[in-house]
Amino acid sequence: TNDPTHVKLNRLMLESAQIERLFFGEVYMRTLEWDSTAKRLKMIDQRVLPSKLELISLDTYQSVYQSIKDMAVRGAPAIGVAAAFGIVLAAQQSQAGDVDMLRADLNQAAEVLGASRPTAVNLPWALKRMLGVAGHTYSSTADLRAALLDEAQRMADEDVALNRSMAAYGAELINDGDTIIHHCNTGALATVDWGTALGVIRMAHEQGKHIHVLVDETRPRLQGARLTAWELSQYGIPYDIISDNAAGYFLHTGQVNKVFYGGDRVARNGDVANKIGSYMLALAANANNVPVYSVVPTSTIDMELASGDEIPIEERDQDEVLNIQFQNQPATPKGASARNPAFDVTPHELISGIVTEKGVIYPPFEIHLAKIMQES
Numbered sequence: 001t002n003d004p005t006h007v008k009l010n011r012l013m014l015e016s017a018q019i020e021r022l023f024f025g026e027v028y029m030r031t032l033e034w035d036s037t038a039k040r041l042k043m044i045d046q047r048v049l050p051s052k053l054e055l056i057s058l059d060t061y062q063s064v065y066q067s068i069k070d071m072a073v074r075g076a077p078a079i080g081v082a083a084a085f086g087i088v089l090a091a092q093q094s095q096a097g098d099v100d101m102l103r104a105d106l107n108q109a110a111e112v113l114g115a116s117r118p119t120a121v122n123l124p125w126a127l128k129r130m131l132g133v134a135g136h137t138y139s140s141t142a143d144l145r146a147a148l149l150d151e152a153q154r155m156a157d158e159d160v161a162l163n164r165s166m167a168a169y170g171a172e173l174i175n176d177g178d179t180i181i182h183h184c185n186t187g188a189l190a191t192v193d194w195g196t197a198l199g200v201i202r203m204a205h206e207q208g209k210h211i212h213v214l215v216d217e218t219r220p221r222l223q224g225a226r227l228t229a230w231e232l233s234q235y236g237i238p239y240d241i242i243s244d245n246a247a248g249y250f251l252h253t254g255q256v257n258k259v260f261y262g263g264d265r266v267a268r269n270g271d272v273a274n275k276i277g278s279y280m281l282a283l284a285a286n287a288n289n290v291p292v293y294s295v296v297p298t299s300t301i302d303m304e305l306a307s308g309d310e311i312p313i314e315e316r317d318q319d320e321v322l323n324i325q326f327q328n329q330p331a332t333p334k335g336a337s338a339r340n341p342a343f344d345v346t347p348h349e350l351i352s353g354i355v356t357e358k359g360v361i362y363p364p365f366e367i368h369l370a371k372i373m374q375e376s
């Protein structure tokens with residue numbers, strides 16, 4: 001019963017003209033948003049981008065669990081905030097007659113939501129924060145429900161503000177004329193809005209710097225080719241998609257100035273877990289003296305872990321690797337098997353700087369991370 005994978009997601013299909021206005025135009029929409037009229041969580045379905053821009057509307061915490069697991073919503077900060085709204089929905093669903101019973105239902109929902117994906121620490125971080133709010137004293141279940149919605153909304157708003165602050169610090173690292181390799185998707189879609197590493201690039205672009213982005217396609221789920229390229233087109237930032245295995249070539253031939261990516265969990269020594277392929281990219285960048293920056297909010301930093309060795313790495317279904325086509329035919333033999341780790345760890349020695357909302361952190365990370373985390 002704790003695995004609600006059978007829940008169907010409600011789908012709202014929108015006309016594409018209407019959608020462009022909705023997402024990036026005057027009528028503006030975040031990657032995920034609370035619909036206060038319908039009392040539901042609305043989100044962009046990232047599985048069908050860029051060919052379709054569809055919203056899904058979720059009214060149970062079980063459907064939020066499923067949207068995270070299936071990656072309708074993905075990206076460390078976005079899944080954290082989605083889970084926070086999952087708790088709001090759990091409170092709404094609960095039939096509990098008093099505050100203590102409601103708390104028990106919330107704890108159970110938090111367990112389910114927390115099991116959706118293991119690597120990004122933003123997910124347990126957000127759930128812990130919501131349960132912390134639930135732990136305060138309330139005179140009625142209605143008061144507790146209202147406090148949970150306030151907290152989730154606050155987290156969503158904070159995420160956007162933090163991203164802008166990281167972007168401002170990070171943009172100082174980018175020079176006019178830079179060519180940047182970017183891995184996975186770290187833009188508005190990976191967060192509530194604006195983005196982490198891609199937010200830095202976007203900020204530099206808005207400052208008038210001319211930037212060219214080499215977009216790692218990011219096998220197997222193609223977050224780069226599908227999502228980052230789509231976002232860059234919206235922002236008018238020039239880019240070329242490259243296959244992941246071309247990054248070494250561009251680095252070795254002197255065509256790249258910087259590497260930027262996000263992070264799903266940073267250990268206290270500065271080791272960074274991020275989308276699979278980040279490690280190889282960092283190795284190639286270091287071998288060619290190109291700096292590597294990871295851009296993360298402090299909610300992605302896990303001071304409980306001494307090193308990246310302790311970070312749980314998600315392994316996803318082998319079909320994500322196997323189900324590819326070549327000339328409209330299956331590209332892999334029937335019955336082939338695959339391995340599909342979704343993340344890897346870049347050892348801190350390969351990272352030049354970690355950009356946070358508190359500023360850019362340089363080595364020795366162990367000391368500098370402890371300092372900023374104490375302040376927060």
Ligand code: MRU
Nearest residue numbers: 074075076184186190262263275
């Ligand atoms: O599997 P995903 O698409 O959720 O992985 C996302 C990433 O690896 C991002 O780089 C990371 O979440 C940081 S970006 C905000």
